[in-house]
Amino acid sequence: MVTVKTEPMDEDVDDPVVKEIPVYVSTKLADKLYIFQYPLRSADVGYDNDIFLETSMKPENEEVKIQVQLDTQSENYDESQGEFLAANNIESSTKQKEEQLFKGDQMDRIFLKSSRAEPNCDNYAIAIFQNDEFHITPLKGIIQMRQDFSYLDRVDKKFKDSGKNGGEGFMDVDDDEPEELEVHAKFAKNISDYTKQQREKSFQTHARKSMEEKWVPCKFQKAEEPIKEEMFCHEVDNDTSNNLKLTQSQYLNILAPVKNTKLKSNANILNPINALSYIQTLPLLEQITRLMKDAKIITFEHLRAIISSDHKDTDILKILQEVAVLVQNNWVVNSNIIYHDDYQSDSGIESELMRRARNYILLCYTEREYIQDRAEICSTVKLPIEEVTQIIDNLAIYEPQKGWRLLASSTEFAKMYPDIANRQILVWEGRGKEIRKLLESQQPQQSKSPQRRQR
Template sequence: MPSPEAMEEDDDPVVKEIPVFLSKRLADKLFIFQYPMKPAISGYDDAEFLKTAIKPVNQEVMIEVAIDTTDGHFNQKKGEDIAASAEEPVKKDGEEKKPYFENDVMDKIVLKSSRALPNCDNYGIGVYQDGEFHITPLKGFLQLRPDFGYLDKADKRVKDDGKNTGDESEEEEEQAKQVNVSFARKLPDHIIKMKEQSFQTHAKKVSEEQWISCDYKSVKTTQAELTRMEMICNASEDAVNNLNLSKRQYLDSLAPPLKEEQFSKANIQSHTTSLSYIRTLPLLDQVKILMKDAKVMSFVQLRAILSLEHETASILKYLQQVAVLVQGNWVINSELVYPKDTISAHSGVPAELMCRARDYILLSFTEHEFVDRRAISSVVKLPAEEIREIFTNMAKHQPKKGWRLIVLPSKDFNERYPEIAQRQDMFWEAKRKQLREVMEAQNQTPPRQRRKSSRESIPEQKSIEVTSLVR
């Protein structure tokens, strides 16, 4: 025990030590079910589950919950109408399909899940018992919401029936139309790879996995209680060892830091990473991540975010590797926004063309405070969606003036660091010549224009058992 004097000097003394155990008996099997559309005080603990099914690979769950049709608040007439609209017509071969609502009334709802988090490697469930804390790793967070697919099918049938009952005379009078036949060219390997990672491909893989029926065990059953006991480590096991680790090593082993590629993927999926984690990375990675997130930032803003332990010279060195100076502010390099061998999200434009268009837009911003998007489109010849994407990621539109960068122009950096500013001017002069050569080959020479003020600029227009552990 530390002396009383040492306890007084410690602002945050240890008041109690609790043994921590890691239980793995339910690892890769434990999920948290969340019901965003259901109040916490009225969950599904006492509900009657008719059917349950799971897709273990894609982590999807489907549950049929019975509706009490004898309740005084239940609208019998409306329930029958919904059941009738959900019925599908008899097949052509005479085989009748099983009705969605077997009792001719809406007597159930179907809950389908979606992932709340793409990765749960650093999450677990803790149980405190007999002065010990037991942690079980989580497989995933699933949010279950009512599914109304039968209503979508009913609407589609109505539309199809409307088309089939159209005026036959109009069909007879319809004249032949010219049909243009086109042949698809072979796509490059990197574009094929990007399409394999698309949402449509992922949705197809999900639909191909078969549902596996499950036996649901209520939270109040003996089976559920026995399963909860598996979250407690067996104290008699000899495999429990003391950890002779530093605080940092212990935290890293408990919650391993994300690797760079994992961190980039997390950013793409729009999951925020804390600034405290970013500050643990090398300085170059810190500057790159912050600039990719902000797109446009002044040096004063960047310096205020980074730790004071980093020298200004080091920050400037790495900043010039990942960003360019425009109107006294720093803008992330186009190659980091559109990496090599990728395509745009809208029309599948290769990254090389996206970078060239973005560089031309940035070059225009070095010459004008406001830029006309239509004038840019007439030069770079990309689809309107791609042009708008480039502008909206780093600029905003001001009526009757045009687009300007999201950070106002400033002369502060140029005055404080004239050598770097001069070096950036030389970079843009070389970039101007490079773009001119490329566009001259396409008969699209970007004219060099003198600087204009804002007033001179142009205006712009199997069977698996699922057990509930929650009590």
């Protein structure tokens, strides 16, 4: 249960608190709870009253298959077709033993197969309100179950192998020549070899993992079974201490932050995932790192306006010099934070080359206000124009007839903190020599072969 420190506040007489409800989070079913959807059946019908003959699951790949009993006594059941499908659904195992797919002489079941409805369910939970208590259980996944008709493929294969139908069943084998059909050719868009390899690799990896994992038999429990009680918190931790260490107003601001109309940032200053109200609760190092990673480039005045006034300027500047560099009086996040070791561009460029190219572009901005020729940058860093454009677009804005200049603009930092500004100049002098040395080592060395003597 989550509680917060209370502080004196004026209660709104028109909107009093009428009831407090304790909230509990049950972890007993963590990583085990799924929602099963049956999109081909209406909600009022479902499968609640059906009999599940067999259920099995692949936990790692989150795949499920279910065999549901079919009512063979129903007036809508076609006995002749049921017998036909049962008789022709015999598959041979590796030991040359024939296994009957349907247990009797009729088709007595249908097959349901799963598909993922939602790839990421980290923000979903199941909640139950009972006895004036709110119990929440985190959700592992949402799975949709649809009918599987693979047994028809076995019948089809059997008749194709035998080359005859005998006039029975739902298939008609015609010995006549096939009709001529008009064929329309469609051409797919050009896809890079790297993208194609990544798609194939991803599918092949998923298929291989699915084939390697064995089906685990499961037992189906009806809704009225007592196992559902595991969704409730029977052992409650009554420790009401405030682990967040927030006052009531601070906690309320996290839940419903007040929009600051005075603060206008760059288009890419904050990722919506990193809500400002949440970031302000983090340690100062993590605050600055997240803000710089989202903003890419920002003035110190702007950054200072975002961070709480509880933090001193000296503490902010100390951390800022660890995660960013000063370029034209603007702070730019370090390249290793943007392009981490596991990063790879759409063209397959590794993170080390991207970091090197970005550092060279930043070096250019320490020497001049505008970058005019991207082709020159590409020639120097040996990267495609797409990667160079991506780097520049995150830092600069294009001005016709001038080129790309940095997004942020400030002339005050060097006046306010001359020591740090001078230190950053020395940092760039050393870094510039290192960057140029690395780029020169990339240049293709011309082979010098000894001249042959003329005869």
